[in-house]
Amino acid sequence: MNTFRTGILLAAMTALFMGLGYLIGGGAGMAFAFMLAAGMNLFAYWNSDKMVLRMYNAQPVDERTAPEYVRLVRRLAENAGIPMPATYIVDTPQPNAFATGRNPDHAAVAATRGLIEMLTPEELAGVMAHEIGHIRNRDTLTMTITATIAGAVSMLANFALFFGGNRNAGGIIGTLALAILAPMAAGLVQMAISRTREYSADQAGAEISGHPMWLASALEKIENYAHRSRNDYAEANPATAHMFIINPLSGEGRDSLFSTHPATANRVTALKKLAQEINRANGRPWG
Template identity: 40%
Template sequence: MFNVSSTNQWKRDWGLTGRVFLTWILILLVYIFFIGVINLLFPGHFYLLIGLAFVMAFAQYFFSDKLVLMTTRAKIVEENEYPEFHRMIRKLCTEANLPMPRIAIMPSSVPNAFATGRSPSHAVVAATDSIMRLLTEEELEAVMAHELSHVKNRDILTMTIASFIAMVASIIIHNAFFMNILDGRNNNGAWIIMFIVAIAVWIVSTLLMLLLSRYREFAADRGSAVITRNPRALISALNKISGRMDSVPEKYKQEVAGANAFFIIPALTGKSLMEILSTHPSLERRVAALEKIESEMRGY
């Protein structure tokens, strides 16, 4: 899932790679099925629906950094404002063979970090001011290496492609009534079938996206361990962030809820969301995976 220089890589996690590959096959099958149904029932509307979804995907992909920064109120900072943080990111980028991203600081009592941007050359990595106070230098380095791994793995592109069919289904679900009126033909039965199929496809594609997102987090955790060669630092950081999250007042977590999919740990109380509906794996599973990686690195 992640590859850097030969000095700090080790065997590929074939189990994780296989699960990601299988998820993509299932997403592709949903694509083929849904597009086939649309084209069969409403050949005249096929290109309109695909076009609308393409516009949404285009905006999501090319303006993701601006939208996330605006939503989180994160501010791009220059090197003279945060020289130590810039030096840390530059060192990690050298290890990961990445160009230097823009760096942002997000004012929030929720300790967290995120990455966004459509490609490594248009990336932004950000940290909240509270996480910089909470973590040690090694722990913060491990967290930021995790975020740079998302950049390295081009996860914005990955999730944009994965979400495309869900966008098409969502358009149909929310506009089926008006599409039926605009159709101008006696197609009520076909639109009812299309509405039901769209709901089913939206549910299945959303669950597959959540599954892919969780695998993406495992891959970024692994990437952090590769870059820093210190998985124990990320384990410590994840435990600290999770522990502090439970004590953050609910109103502050609600303020940043829109960016939960981007955060290293969602701003949620530990048991407030079933894992199957989460964008992230459970803390316990992430720690177990990192401990396995640590054993691999030590050769036993």
């Protein structure tokens, strides 16, 4: 269901972008919008992981520099049946993590210094299993595409605002409305896709680690501490906030229309329900 919903939302995002091109320049505008989207997505496909890791000054680590962390990621990748992703650490006290890369063969996971220092080994396993779940589900590519199209929508909307649009599509009033509403609509679709993929990665991470409550405990701890320390890298690159396991920018925990992440309480509830189902299936009492 989550995959189907993501497909519908991606289709809506693409339709919005193509429609915006048509309203600006008719058939020629739609063709331009298509070529622009194709070019931007091709660039993002090949370079998004490098760009994001540079944004956060993420440093690569191996078994010599961070043995327990790297071995943990390797074990979880084996559980997930994917190649070992490159492992990075971001030097910030805010506890958080993200995954990036165009596919499981070209992927990376990054944990912040604060995350590694604060969580227990079990909780860290729950978080990194979630990020590996994103890689296995190919969410990193999905979110790159949606972020790229959302950025292109904003760019086209600004073009329409300054240079005018197709007079047959509403004139100046229609152009102004389009320039204001289209980026908002694209942002809402992007956020909806992000929230959908977080729930799917939570479930995948629980499956990969075998212990849903490890992730549930980690989410509660991260939520309590994440917004007490500033993530300067995220503040400088707010468009990447959707990549993290917990929103690095805001302390708002509501599952609202404008949130890039589901409410942590809702995610924990879903994980507890999954843990109960696993315990029942294994003949163990809940506790």
